[in-house]
Structure formats: C-alpha cells, structure tokens
Amino acid sequence: MALAAAREIIREKGVTALSTRTLAARIGYTSGTLYQVFRNRDALVEEINIGTLDLLYAHCKSSPDDPSVQGRLRRLAHGFLEFANDHPREWDAVISYAFGADHTASPAYHQQVAQLLDLLCDAISRFYGPDEANQRLRDARLLWNSLYGIFALAAAGRLSADRSHDDAVDDLIDLYLAARA
Amino acid sequence: MALAAAREIIREKGVTALSTRTLAARIGYTSGTLYQVFRNRDALVEEINIGTLDLLYAHCKSSPDDPSVQGRLRRLAHGFLEFANDHPREWDAVISYAFGADHTASPAYHQQVAQLLDLLCDAISRFYGPDEANQRLRDARLLWNSLYGIFALAAAGRLSADRSHDDAVDDLIDLYLAARA
C-alpha cells in the first residue's frame, strides 16, 4: 500500500518528490511509521525499483518470438525503450537515483536484473552452442552494460542530440551482430 | 579558489559532502557568497566535473601511441580506468551526481566530452577511410555510450561481481574489434 502510493508519487512528480512526509500524508500516516516498514528511504526506493524492473520484465516477456537473432534483439531492446518511454519517471528512478554510500543492492534486486539478463541470453542463444553458455552470458552482460550506458546518458539528457535513442540502441545491436553473426 | 576547495572536499568525502556551508567555511566565507559566483549547487558541481573531465583528457592524452587499433583502444580505455581508480570520488561525481530536473549541461561540458570522443575517434581511425568520418564518429559514440554504462554500473556497485571492470571493458573492445577489424 505504501509502495503503491510511492509509485504514484514517482509517476506524477519523479523520485526526488518522494519524501517520507509526502508519502505518509498520502496514505494517511506519519513519516515515522514508514520506518517500521522500510529501513530508510533507500530501501523504499529500492523496493519500488525492483517492482519497476519486474514490470519491465513483464512488458518484454510478452513480446512475440522472432526466428532471427536480429529480430529478437531488436524487439527486446525496443521493448526496453518502449517501457522507458511509457514510465519515464519510474525508469529514471531505476537509472538515476543515487543511493547512499552505505547502501548495497539486495539479492532481490540482483535477481530482477538477472531475469532481464536471461531475456538477453535467450535472444542471442542461437549464436552459441551448448558448451558456450559461458560466452553467451558474457555477451549478454556486455549488451546489458552497453544498453545501460545509453539509458543512463539518455536519463541525464547527455546522449548526442542529433541521433535518437533508438538509433543508439540499433547501432549497438548492429555492432554485436557484425561481430557474432 | 572555491573550485579548488570544492574539489578537495569531493576528493576527501565525495560529492554528497559538498554542501554550500562546508565549502564556504573552508574558504573563509559564508554560503551566501557562493551564490554570487555560482548560480546554484548544480552549476558548481558541473564546473568541477568539467575540470575532472579535463584532467581525464590530460591523463589519457599523454599515453604513448600504439600502431594497432587494439593497442590504442586498450590503452585509452585503461587510461579511463586508471583515472577513475586514482580519482574515485571526483569520477563518481561525474558519473553519478544527479542534477536537478531543470539543469541542462553547459556547452563547456559537452565540449569536454567531445574532446574525449576525439580521443576515441583517433584511436579507431585506422579502420575508416577518409570518406567514412561519419561512421567513425558513430562508432566512437557507440563505444563511449557503452563504456559509460560500465562506468555507471561500476559506480553504483552493480557490475557483475565475478568479473573485474577491466574485463568488462576488454570484452567491449574485443566485440568492437571482432566487428570492425
């Protein structure tokens, strides 16, 4: 319930507007009560972000299969972009929220990312034999890291202005295909 | 002078410890005075970050030339990593500091990034003919975006733990070489 309200606030005004007081007020409580449910604000935001990654996973999972690796990768990456476009503030919280120096990502968070990595692994699996699972995982991580750079730069408004986000993603996929196809 | 002190604070305690009051105290002034010099905190941090990028440029520029693209790229990328390692908190400010929603990067900032992009362009120039400057720039940007993802994930402590940052960078370079060499 707190999570739902917190997500609403982020949807409406971004994660910077998510204060313990405003959240508590919206659900008819006081800020102190939230600290019985969440260790601190970072923990709250992390739970939201985990949920957001889950929504992203659901969004991408549902896209129809494509026989070619190029088609699968394109569809998946564009699914990411679509989701980011449909949920800009929630996505921004995932990409840009700066956790405190003490904070370490929870296992649940890493699991969500692993789920997305699996999607990438599946998409590119045609290129790898059964004994190349290792290389496949490395490539999926490489793609994820690189995609993340595009997302982070886009969120900060620092992607080169004369090309669209989609183009940046397509260039990455083309590079990957040129190397592995 | 304010900039030098601000850099010191970031060096010692990170950008989150850079408050107007602590900075003013260190240089024997009051927080209000800083607002005569900087429009706001974001502007201050941006100036620091521009300086940091300039230091990074100087750090990488000095590395000796290498005949092979692989060597040049490796050297350059490892220069980035070296710098990030030597100036962890200043680097973190560049990568992770969240500017306000209203803030837009200044031309000077974009110029610094362009300078780094030039370094990448130079490193890979052997692969492109004189009429392919366009493609070369696109590839340099692609590499920059992808490197940025590694840096951002590393700064957030979210790079896959079982591989080093250097490995992640090397994998990226290898992919690029496999596609373009």
Next chain:
DNA sequence: AAGTAGAATTAATCATCGATCAATAAATTT
C-alpha cells in the same frame, strides 16, 4: 581627508529533508 556610490559579504531566515524517540493509542494475549 571626507564623503559617497557600488560591490562584496554576512547573518538571519525560509522551507524542506531524513531520521529518531519518548509518549500515546490500539490490538492482542493472558
């Protein structure tokens, strides 16, 4: 040297934030 216009600096202030904690209210158990 005196006076003054303008710049530089301060100190107080505002609104807000995350977090804590003793005190109170509610719910549950005995």
Next chain:
DNA sequence: AAATTTATTGATCGATGATTAATTCTACTT
C-alpha cells in the same frame, strides 16, 4: 479486566539549498 505487545504519533534534531535585507568594505571623487 488486566497485562503485554504492537502500531502510531508528534515533537524534535541536525542539516540542506536558497534568498534577502542589512551591513561592511573598497575604490573613487571632490
């Protein structure tokens, strides 16, 4: 019903970015 545990409050702390009226200082003019 009494006792005990749980939930919730509201006040409070220390700190933040930013603003501004008041003050001090500087430099120039007479």
